[in-house]
Amino acid sequence: MTVELDAAPAAKASTERVAPTGRWPRLRGTLGVLLTQLVVLAAFLAFWGYATGQNKTAAFMFGSPSAIFKFLSQMAVDGSLWRDTSVTGLETLLGFFVGNCIGTLIGLSLWYSRFVSRVVEPFVIALGSIPIIALAPIIIIWFGTGLTSKVAMSTLSVVIVALVTSYKGATGVDPDQINLLRTLGASKFQIFRKLVVPASLTDIFxxxxxxxxxxxxxxxxxxxxxxxxxxxxAIFKAGSLYIIPKVFAALVATIALALVLTFAVGKIEQLLMPWRRQLQR
Known part of the structure; x- marks a missing residue:
């Protein structure tokens, strides 16, 4: 008994030394990852600049980091960068919100009936197999050439993925937990609200x-x-005029927009699922 009591604190201390916790180790790991990413990016840009600087054909075909930065600066000064980014950002946000709301609601609702989910499965697969660009002429005829058609295209790009991921999360809930709630007298809606939806949040996010x-x-x-x-x-116009650096400049803005939106989704996930942040520490 005495040996076990004495060994327990030692084992605990050993475990604490092996797996340190705290803010500084996490911050150090994050800084290490960020520094590595910056080094990789700098090396890539340096190689790109060197390769295009030695060959005029390569510079015409692939642009150069300095030329891309020049066009980004010009677009920022004349305001076209912020205007185009805000327009595309609005279209993306609306399509993202509408598509995910529709897809998630349908995907979670299919949990209620295995029969209905089997009936609609081939239709979902059929819709998901259609290239989104093939629908563009029809969308323009239906909704015109304004904002609505862009939001419709964005929504159609999202809805099937949201449906499949949310349905996967709903059907992946532990059956033992469902049976436990049933034995406690929970209704199907209560099981859906108290267990299925929270358990599906990981797949939904x-x-x-x-x-x-x-x-x-x-x-x-x-x-x-x-x-x-x-x-x-901007990408289409610059490409049709063979201004390759301007194409890449618009692509850089597109990537930055995607990173900002993904970061925002991650922050919302942390707010709605704080227990995941605790598990990752």
Whole structure:
């Protein structure tokens, strides 16, 4: 008994030394990752600049970091960068919100009936297999060439992914937990609200992070087809004039927009699912 009591504090102290916790170790790890990412990016840009600086053909075909930065600066000064980014951002946000709301509600609702989910499964697969760009002419005919058509394209890019991920999360709930609630007298709606929806949040937010890119792609494709502003319009116009550095400048703005939206989704996830942050520490 005495040996066990004496060994317990020692084992605990050993465990604490092996797995230190606290703010500083986490901050050090985050800084290490960030520094590595910056080094990789700097090395890539240096190689890109060197390769295009040695070959005029390569500079014409692929641009150069300095030329891209020059166009970004010009677009920022004349205001086109902020105007196009805000237009594409609005289209992306609306399509992201509408598509995820529709897809998530349908995906979670299919948990109620296995029969209905089996009936609609081939239709979901069929809709998901249609290339979004193939729908662009029809969307323009239906909704015109304004904001609505871009939001519709963005929504269609998102809705199937949101439906599948939310349905996967709902059907992946532990059956033993469902049976336990049933034995305690919980109704199907109570099981859905108290267990299925919270347990599906992990898959839902994974889908949200994924659909940020899909929503942006839908908005860009819509702008390719018919638009007088937006990042997609800027990319299409610069590409048609063979101004490759300006194409890359608009792509950089598109990537930055995607990163900002993904970061925002991650912050919302932390607010709605604080227990995941505790588990990751």
């Amino acid at each position: 994974a889908g949200l992070k994924l659909t940020v890119g899909f929503a942006l792609i839908g908005a860009i494709v819509g702008e390719f087809m018919s638009s007088s502003e937006g990042l997609g319009h």
